[in-house]
Amino acid sequence: MPDTDPSGEFALIAWIRGRSPSGGRVALGIGDDCASLRLTPGAEVLVTTDMLMDGRHFRLGEASPAEVGYKALAVNLSDIAAMAGVPVAAFVAVALPRGSAVAVAQGLHEGMAPLAKAFGVTLAGGDTNAWDGPLVVSLTLVGEATARGPVRRSGARPGDSVVVTGPLGGSLLGRHLHPIPRVAEALAMAELAPIRAMIDISDGLASDLGHILEESGGLGATLDAGSIPIHDDARASARLDGRSALDHALNDGEDFELCLTLRPSDADRLLASPPPGLTLRRVGTIEAAPGLRLRGEDGSVVALAGRGFDHLAPGGP
Ligand code: ADP
Ligand code: MG
Numbered sequence: 001m002p003d004t005d006p007s008g009e010f011a012l013i014a015w016i017r018g019r020s021p022s023g024g025r026v027a028l029g030i031g032d033d034c035a036s037l038r039l040t041p042g043a044e045v046l047v048t049t050d051m052l053m054d055g056r057h058f059r060l061g062e063a064s065p066a067e068v069g070y071k072a073l074a075v076n077l078s079d080i081a082a083m084a085g086v087p088v089a090a091f092v093a094v095a096l097p098r099g100s101a102v103a104v105a106q107g108l109h110e111g112m113a114p115l116a117k118a119f120g121v122t123l124a125g126g127d128t129n130a131w132d133g134p135l136v137v138s139l140t141l142v143g144e145a146t147a148r149g150p151v152r153r154s155g156a157r158p159g160d161s162v163v164v165t166g167p168l169g170g171s172l173l174g175r176h177l178h179p180i181p182r183v184a185e186a187l188a189m190a191e192l193a194p195i196r197a198m199i200d201i202s203d204g205l206a207s208d209l210g211h212i213l214e215e216s217g218g219l220g221a222t223l224d225a226g227s228i229p230i231h232d233d234a235r236a237s238a239r240l241d242g243r244s245a246l247d248h249a250l251n252d253g254e255d256f257e258l259c260l261t262l263r264p265s266d267a268d269r270l271l272a273s274p275p276p277g278l279t280l281r282r283v284g285t286i287e288a289a290p291g292l293r294l295r296g297e298d299g300s301v302v303a304l305a306g307r308g309f310d311h312l313a314p315g316g317p
Contacts, residue, residue: 009128012105019113020123025088028124035124037089043144048079054134058177060097065107067177068137073112075202076141077119077181078256082200083150084190087119087143087183092126095136104135119183148190151260155196156216160286161267162223165278166257168205169234169248179256186258188275193266199259204251205283206304209259210292222293222301223250223284231255250294250304261286 006015013030022029028036039045052072054060060068073090080087092112096104105128116123121141165182182200189195197216199208205228213219225246234248262270267282274280284295292304 006102009130012102013128015106016109016123016126019109022122022124024120024122026122026124029089029122030125035089035091037124037142039088039144043147044150046080046083046085046143046145046150047140048076048143049138049140050075050079051136051138053136054097060104060135063177064111065104065135066111068135069108069111070115071111071177071179072108072137072139073115073121073141074179074181075256076139077115077121077183078179078200078202080141080143081181081183081186082198082258083143083145083152084148084186084195084198085143085145085150085183086187087121087141089122089124089142090116091124091140091142093138093140094126094128095133096128096130097135098130098132101130108137119181146187146190151186151190151195151198153197153199153212153215154217156212156219156261156286157196158219158286158288159264160196160261161264161282162209162221162259162261162284162286163267163270163280163282164201164205164229164257164259165280166255167229167231167234167279168201168250168255168257169231169245169252170237171231171233171252171254171256173233173236175231175233176254179254181256182258182278185275185278189260189270189278192273192275193262193270195260195262197261201253201255201257201259203253205255205259206250206292207253212259212261213286213290213292216286218290220287220289220291220293221284222287222295223304224295226297227281227283229279229281229283 238245
């Protein structure tokens, strides 16, 4: 169809389809009843979904449709990164606000498309709806694990070093809309050293490391306050709300850095020659005694309660 602004669902899908050529591992993309993927024989298939809702995860107006589209793909890419996997194809289901449906859908796509291209992802399908409610975007990303298999949350062992891939905290000042998924970096790290457990930091380091501890059989960990990399945004947030910058680094969500555990000798090697562009920090040690602890710079140890985002917590986040 001509490259003018589409009106109506089918014209919109045709507009998206014209910008999403299949090929490579996507044998059949947008246009049939199902997409069809040709994945590497024997590879474990990775599938992840995240939903973003206007009024909960962003506010349209403060965030543009393009920023929402970018983020919808980026958070899913971050989940594939957390398994040290390779992303392949994305599927986008949208509930569009009726008054501005086509413009919003085009904006979403324009934010998503460059990121998809940069990460070798094909938009291979979706579902388009409009309603009188706010914008809701659900994105499903299909990928595959490498021959090493996916890196799970459950492989941590007592004595492992805990490593993070970048400075943490304060993402709500704006960074949360522009995360850079650590896909290539995770693959490079897995190439250099056996990663025993990994998670992406979406709910806050304390909470997400807590998931590794729980999935690894009820382990514990002690974090060193002095070694936690604190983002400038965490310091800025601290000046605004009086919480400490360290508190922001430990408990703010949406950093989308990775938290991984490895044997200390493997962590030494990785820290000595990190993948290009990556600043790695060893922030603590996995222990057999359950619970998360923080060692202050004076050597005192206090218990830490993971208190990341819980959408079902009474009263909210
Ligand atoms: P069906 O009713 O058989 O599910 P649709 O009319 O919903 O078919 O979709 C037609 C094609 O367009 C399918 O390939 C579907 O995956 C794709 N599609 C629909 N909406 C979107 C979207 N928002 N983004 C990408 N692909 C879409
Ligand atoms: Mg449909």
